[in-house]
Amino acid sequence: MMPNSLTLELKDLCCDRDERRLFSHLNAQIESGQVVQVAGPNGSGKTTLLRLLTGISHDYDGDILWQGQSIQRHRALYLSQMLYLGHLPGTKKALTPQENLRWYAGMSTAGKTVTDTTINDTTINSALSKVGLYGFEDVPCYQLSAGQQRRVALARLYLTPAPLWILDEPFTAIDKRGVAELEQAIANHAERGGIVILTTHQDLDTQHFKNIGLRTIDLTDFAGAIEYDE
Amino acid sequence: MTLRILQGPSSMTSDSLSTAPATDTAPLEIPDINLWSGFAATFKRDITVAFRSRGDIANPLIFFLIVITMVPLGISPERDTLALLAPGMIWVVALLATLLSLDGLFRTDYEDGSLEQLLISPHPLYFIVISKVLVHWLMTGLPLTITAPILGVMLSLPNQGYMPLIASLAIGTGVLSLIGAIGSALTVGLRKGGLLLSLIIMPLYVPVLIFGASAVSSASEGFPFVGQLAILGAFLAMAMILAPFAAAGALRISVNG
Numbered sequence: 001m002m003p004n005s006l007t008l009e010l011k012d013l014c015c016d017r018d019e020r021r022l023f024s025h026l027n028a029q030i031e032s033g034q035v036v037q038v039a040g041p042n043g044s045g046k047t048t049l050l051r052l053l054t055g056i057s058h059d060y061d062g063d064i065l066w067q068g069q070s071i072q073r074h075r076a077l078y079l080s081q082m083l084y085l086g087h088l089p090g091t092k093k094a095l096t097p098q099e100n101l102r103w104y105a106g107m108s109t110a111g112k113t114v115t116d117t118t119i120n121d122t123t124i125n126s127a128l129s130k131v132g133l134y135g136f137e138d139v140p141c142y143q144l145s146a147g148q149q150r151r152v153a154l155a156r157l158y159l160t161p162a163p164l165w166i167l168d169e170p171f172t173a174i175d176k177r178g179v180a181e182l183e184q185a186i187a188n189h190a191e192r193g194g195i196v197i198l199t200t201h202q203d204l205d206t207q208h209f210k211n212i213g214l215r216t217i218d219l220t221d222f223a224g225a226i227e228y229d230e
Numbered sequence: 231m232t233l234r235i236l237q238g239p240s241s242m243t244s245d246s247l248s249t250a251p252a253t254d255t256a257p258l259e260i261p262d263i264n265l266w267s268g269f270a271a272t273f274k275r276d277i278t279v280a281f282r283s284r285g286d287i288a289n290p291l292i293f294f295l296i297v298i299t300m301v302p303l304g305i306s307p308e309r310d311t312l313a314l315l316a317p318g319m320i321w322v323v324a325l326l327a328t329l330l331s332l333d334g335l336f337r338t339d340y341e342d343g344s345l346e347q348l349l350i351s352p353h354p355l356y357f358i359v360i361s362k363v364l365v366h367w368l369m370t371g372l373p374l375t376i377t378a379p380i381l382g383v384m385l386s387l388p389n390q391g392y393m394p395l396i397a398s399l400a401i402g403t404g405v406l407s408l409i410g411a412i413g414s415a416l417t418v419g420l421r422k423g424g425l426l427l428s429l430i431i432m433p434l435y436v437p438v439l440i441f442g443a444s445a446v447s448s449a450s451e452g453f454p455f456v457g458q459l460a461i462l463g464a465f466l467a468m469a470m471i472l473a474p475f476a477a478a479g480a481l482r483i484s485v486n487g
Contacts, residue, residue, distance in 0.1 A: 054350050057486045080352035088343025092275065094282040099275065106271020107351040140282075 006032045006067065006163055006195055008053070013062035015048060022048055023222040026062070032163075032193045033212055035186060037204065040219030046199040047087065049219065050168050053197065054084040066164075080108070083162040085170055089153035093142040097128055097152045100141065104156055119159055127158035132178065147173045157185055165189060167198040183208040268353030269361045276365040279338075286334065287369045290327035294374055297323045298381040309386045316385035317395070317446035324374045324399060325439055328406045329431065331370045333424055335362065335414040336481065345418070349485055355478035363411045363474070371403030391450035394459065401462045402442040408469035409434045415480035438465060 013026040022045030030036055038046045051057040053064060055071055055078065064071045071078040091100040098121070105119035128137055131151040133144075141149055150173045157165065165186070171179050179202070186196050187208040204214065280287055301319055302312060339345040348358055378399050379392050387395065413431040417423030445458035 054346075056346055056349055059486065076352045076354075079350050082350070084346070084350050086343055086346055088341075088346065090343035090347040092279055092338075092342060092344065094279045095275065099278060103271050103275040104347070106267050106274075107347065107353065 006193070007065075008164065008195060008197075009063075009065040009068070010053075011063040011065065013049075013052070013060055013064070015045060015052065015060045017045070017048060021223075023219050026217075026219075026222045028217055030195055030197065030215075032195060033190050034215055035190045035196045035198070035204075035209060035212060036215045036217055038197065038199045038217050038219065040223075044219040044223065046219060047168055050084070050086075050166050050197065050199060053166055054082065055079065056084075081162050082164045082166060083108075083156060083160045084166045084168075085153055085156065086168050087172075089149055091141055091149060091152050093149075094140060096138050096140055097133055097144075097155070098124055098137040100152055101127065101155055101159065105159065108160060108162070123159060124155075127155040128152075130158045131155045131181075147175060147178070150174060151178065154182065157182075157189075163194045165194065165196045165198075167196065169199055169201075171200050171202050180205065180208075187212060265354065265357055268351055269357040272348070272358050273361040273365060276362060277368070280365060280369050286331075287373075290331040290370050291373045291377065293330060294323055294327040294377065295381070297326075298384060301385060312385045313388055313450065316382060316387040317391065317450060318443045319385060320378055320381060320387075320395065321399075321402075321439055321443040321446070324378065324403060325406060325435055327374060328370055328403060328410060329428060329435075331366070332410040332414045332431070333417075333427060335366055335411060336418040336484075337414075340418045340485070345481065345485055349482060355481065356474045359411060359415075359474040359477045359481070360470075363407050363477075366411070367404055367407040371400070371407055374403055375399040387446075388450040390452065391446050394445045394449040394455045397459055398442040398445040398462055401459065401466050402438050405438050405462065405465045405469045406435060408466075408473040409438075411477040412473055412480060415477040415484060417484075418481070419484035438462070441465070 008030040010026055010028045010030075014024040015022045026049075028036075038049055040046050048057070052060050053071075055075060058072060066074070066078045066081070090104075091097075092103075095103075101124045102121075105124065108119075125134075125137055128134060131154050133148060133151055133155065136144060136148065141152060144152070154170065154174075167186075170182060174182065183205055186198070190196055190209075190212045206214070298320065301315065305311065305315065336345060339348065349355065351358070375396060378395055382392055382395055410431055413427045413434075416430060417427045420426065441458045441461045445455040445462070448458065449455040
């Protein structure tokens with residue numbers, strides 16, 4: 001189902017924000033089956049790094065290579081294999097969870113995806129029930145609680161065939177049981193050969209990740225020595 | 231840098247339409263992207279959202295109605311005076327009503343994070359912008375075009391002016407929405423973008439206003455007006471091709487910052 005081996009390579013990545021060096025000479029090779037936790041204190045550039053990896057932002061020096069090819073040059077290809085979940089849920093409050101996910105399905109790879117799984121209402125409803133929103137399919141999102149709205153966004157994880165998941169603080173506003181389920185989903189994804197890159201301030205429950213490579217990239221290790229120009 | 235560009239000719243076509251990677255080192259699966267599915271999904275979503283928040287849509291229309299109703303009260307109820315003012319008045323107010331609604335074009339998407347999702351969709355942003363602009367036009371330009379004849383009666387527009395009024399507004403508001411999308415995209419990342427938006431967009435609206443209003447006034451004086459409509463049509467064709475590109479580029483910059 002998934003390509004056998006995937007690699008995301010960060011080569012000598014440097015990023016400045018407002019004349020402040022967030023990180024520099026960041027080298028990493030991330031491969032199929034790995035879960036990578038990007039760690040670091042507030043303001044160390046975790047979200048910035050994830051946004052670089054999604055291609056939303058491209059203010060960086062160095063290279064980001066997906067399968068050995070620059071993500072900027074093979075944009076559509078890369079984007080069709082990536083799922084990004086940011087701080088903001090990317091769902092419309094006026095719409096129901098089902099409508100939100102239908103939009104997402106249309107926006108990802110047209111229902112026809114890399115693996116030819118089609119996303120339809122049945123799969124959308126089953127994804128919603130997996131995140132505990134069974135019975136809320138037709139309730140407008142503004143009537144849902146903050147955690148439930150977050151879960152609408154998380155339901156994408158159960159819909160997407162994308163092998164690369166980039167998750168920014170996925171556990172925000174999710175209850176304990178939800179966190180455990182989400183960790184399980186992340187671990188399952190890695191076991192199937194996918195890649196997960198995430199930021200979180202919670203400690204991941206190692207029990208879920210015992211069979212797979214759980215790595216940490218600590219941004220403080222790459223924190224920029226401020227380089228003064230002569 | 232130059233070396234990498236030389237690797238393969240198809241790698242030069244940088245954006246979303248390029249599919250096959252030129253190098254054979256690591257074969258990637260080619261995404262099966264149907265260009266219209268992103269367009270259709272966004273169109274459907276935006277139309278649904280628009281209908282569920284009808285108050286926002288009614289805003290420009292009500293502005294249009296109120297201002298035009300005020301004109302005879304403020305200036306003169308004299309038929310001849312009003313007939314003279316009618317074409318320009320209707321056009322100016324339609325333009326302002328459009329401008330009023332522009333700020334929201336990308337703002338809500340920006341605030342709830344769906345703009346990020348739009349940008350990282352494998353679909354070309356060009357079509358997605360067109361789809362959002364189309365919804366914007368259906369929710370502002372089209373209602374303005376439909377109500378304009380009624381307001382024409384209020385301003386005693388001569389009979390021969392109605393067809394050009396409808397035609398010029400239908401084409402012209404399309405151009406206004408498309409050009410407006412550029413300004414809206416440029417200012418979406420700013421907290422108070424309203425004033426800047428008007429300053430960016432107003433100069434670009436002037437030619438549309440001149441030819442739109444002139445089509446109606448020529449017609450009501452009994453002169454030919456097809457020339458002005460043709461120019462408006464040319465504006466529309468050009469805006470359709472270029473404005474979504476500019477807006478898409480502006481969105482990438484706004485979200486990046």
